[in-house]
C-alpha cells in the first residue's frame with residue numbers, strides 16, 4: 001500500500017494505481033478525454049492534469065499516466081490546475097468545436113468561449129481509435145502517420161486495410177465523430193446507426209456525396225478530399 | 226515523476242531500431258521506400274504495416290515518393306529564415322517549377338526544406354547533393370542548379386590546392402599503371418582492369434589525389450564492389466585492409482616516390498588512405 005495526501009486527505013491505495021484511479025475512487029472528479037478503461041493510458045489530451053508536490057516544487061502532471069508514490073501530495077482542483085484545464089479545453093475547442101464530448105467538458109468547466117484561432121480539424125489526435133484498434137480489436141489497421149502538424153491517423157498508404165474487420169470500434173470511441181451520424185435516433189449515438197456497416201473513413205469514395213440530416217455527416221474524412 | 230511506463234519496453238524499442246536500419250537500406254537502394262518493400266518488411270519482421278508506415282512517415286530522411294537524381298535542401302531554420310532563406314526557396318521553386326517537397330518531372334531534382342544545418346553564421350545555406358553553399362542569394366540559385374546538374378563531384382581542379390597528381394604503379398609487378406595517352410581531369414589517367422558481375426573491362430581513374438572522377442568501359446552501378454586487376458601482371462590488386470567507411474576490401478597501389486595509396490573497391494564510396502611511409506600490407 002502507498003500512502004499519499006490527496007486534496008488534504010491522507011489515503012492509502014494499492015501500489016501501481018494511477019493518480020486518476022485513486023482520485024476517482026475517492027470521489028474527486030477529474031475530466032478526461034483520451035482515457036478509457038481497457039485501453040492503455042496515453043496522456044494525449046492533458047485534460048486530466050493535477051498538481052503534485054508542494055510550494056515552488058509543485059508540478060502539473062497528467063494523472064492518467066502517473067502512478068502514486070509514497071508521501072506525494074496531490075491537488076486535483078487547485079487554482080493552477082483549473083486554469084490549466086480551462087486553457088486545454090479552449091485549445092481543444094479551437095481544434096474541434098463540433099465535438100459533443102468536448103463541448104460537454106467545456107460547459108462543465110464553465111468555458112463559454114475560446115480565444116484562439118478557430119479551426120475545424122475534427123481529429124484531436126487523442127489516439128483512442130488507434131489504441132482501440134490495436135489493444136481491443138487486435139487489428140492494428142490504423143495508426144499515426146507523419147509528425148508535427150502533418151500528423152494524422154489512418155491506414156497505411158490511405159488504402160483500405162486488409163487487417164481491418166470493419167468493426168467500427170474506432171468510430172465508437174472517437175470523441176470527435178461520436179453523436180454525429182445517428183440516423184433518426186440520436187440517443188443511439190453510435191456511428192454506423194445509419195446502417196452503413198463500413199466505417200466511412202475507410203471507404204471515402206463511396207461516401208463522397210452522402211448526406212444525412214446532421215449535415216455535414218462523415219465530414220470527418222470527406223471534407224479533406 | 227514516475228509514470229506507468231517506467232521501464233521502457235525494450236523489446237519494442239529494439240524492434241523499432243531494427244526497422245529504421247532496414248528502411249535506411251531500402252531507401253539507399255531505391256532512393257525512396259516503395260510500397261511493396263514496406264509490405265515485405267512487415268511480413269519479414271512480423272511487425273504490423275501501420276507501425277512501419279508510421280516510422281517511414283515520421284522521419285524526414287525517408288521518402289515514400291521516388292526522389293530525383295539530385296537532392297537540393299534549402300535551410301529555413303531561424304537564422305537562415307531571417308537572412309532570406311524563404312526568398313531562396315521561392316527562387317528554387319520558380320526555377321525548378323516545383324514546390325518544396327516535390328520532384329521535377331524529369332526526375333532530376335528533388336527540392337526540400339530543412340530546419341537548420343548548423344552553419345547559421347553562413348546562412349542562407351543550401352545543400353545540393355551533400356555540398357554546402359553559403360550566403361546564397363536568389364541570383365545564385367540558377368548557378369547552383371546548373372552546377373548540380375553537371376555533377377558536383379567533378380571537382381574544380383585548378384582552384385583546389387589540396388588536389389595534386391600522383392603516379393601509380395602495380396603493387397605486385399611494379400609496372401607503372403599510368404596511361405599518358407588517355408587523360409582524365411587533364412592528367413594522365415591510372416589504368417586498371419576491373420571485373421564485376423561477370424563483366425571485365427578497363428577502368429581509368431583520375432590520377433589527381435582527391436578527385437573521384439573515373440571513366441570505365443561499363444557503367445558501374447552504385448554500391449557495387451569491383452575487383453581490380455593489374456593490366457600487366459593480371460594479379461588482383463587486393464590488400465588486407467577493409468574500408469573504414471563501408472567495410473569493402475581496399476585496393477592498394479604504389480605511389481611513385483614511396484608510399485601506398487589504398488582506395489575503396491566499392492563504387493560510390495569515397496574511402497581512401499594515403500600512406501607515404503609504410504609498406505603495402507602494413
Ligand code: FES
Nearest residue numbers: 043045046048064
Ligand atoms: S486523460 Fe489523461 S491525458 Fe487525456
Ligand code: FES
Nearest residue numbers: 300302305342344
Ligand atoms: S538556420 Fe540555417 S543553418 Fe542554422
